[in-house]
Amino acid sequence: MPDEPTLPDLVATRRASRHGTTARARTLASRTPLGDRPPAPVSAAWREGDPVGRRQFADLGPFALESGGRLPAVRLAYETWGTLAEDGSNAVLVLHALTGDSHVTGEAGPGHPTAGWWQSMVGPGAPIDTDRYFVVAPNVLGGCQGSTGPASTAPDGRPWGGRFPLLTVRDQVAAEVRLADLLGIDEWALVIGASLGGLRVLEWGVGAPTRVRTLAAIATTAQTSGDQIAGFHTQLAAIQGDPRYRDGDYYDADDGDGPHVGLGLARQIAHQTYRSARELDERFGRIPQGAEDPLEGGRFAVQSYLDHHGDKLSRRFDANTYVALTRTMITHDLGRDRGGVEAALAQITARALVVAVDSDRLFPPSQSERIAAGIPGAGPVRTVASEFGHDGFLIEEDQVGAIVSDFLRTHAV
16 A cells, blocks of 8 residues: 655645646655665664554454464554544544554644644544544554554564564454454444555455445455565565565664665555556656766666655555565455355445546556445445546545545435
């Protein structure tokens, strides 16, 4: 899942693109060289003793995993907004994507180095109106922002690191079901998420059908394809091939001596699938990077752009978490042991909103069509028109917000 960009950055990008200019590419070309920045942290995972911010924590006890592994104790970090109705009828579950976290909306500050990643969607008067709904957003099991994951402390007092067991989407949703139990929420008015979050939305619909009144699966799939697995595999190889990865046991290393090169390269590979070919061509084309000459070993601006995003993620995420969650996506198959994808989708009783981005080359619209065709309570796929590819679910806030608002007016509380 993409690194959630900030709204001002995206607005500037859209304006430059729509006016046929190269202003954004030239802005990127003038940035400070990466070599002049402080060393990348060995891990940017939230650790015990760091500022808590708006996080709350739920201790869920021991946890048996689908793969046969076991976690002796599981904790989920989560945030909430709004007030739960006395009858519990207004609860909404928001599920983040690969590099997201529980901080869906709100300012940056202690414990939250970046502002919320879906600010336009959640809040007072927003499509998911926190004056009306009680919104819960957990950091996914396996994450690195307060939930149990590879950077968490194992029973022997050391970080799990490379010993962290394989997680599936079903494990992650099972943990979220326990969180709902703890919060006293018997049924969600809406479960919504995109990309990796959308995988969990669908699993909620199949695995806990009586607890989901409506769901919204955005830019996602019911089963990862061979092409997607191939892309995920190369990202894993980039991280695991970094000599500083140390088989996942790097947390004692100094800043600058962690697997930030491999993590950054994985992010660059992924980012090409988050944006469209048309956007990259029109936005950057063959513009050189500042004064660099590609014929003398210099970079084009698009190379600098990818370098920037790779470096940015390496300073706010954790390599082992990226590995763990990418493996989750690789193994995702809603129809496993359920008679196939179509049989699994047919078990969903919730009213469903399915949204695709027309230029998405990570989770193409054909996969959304399969989801909508298989869920009895789904209407036609709603399509977001965007030149930005998969990231369109974040960038095209007006379109996505209008689609979700319309669905909630018709089908939720």
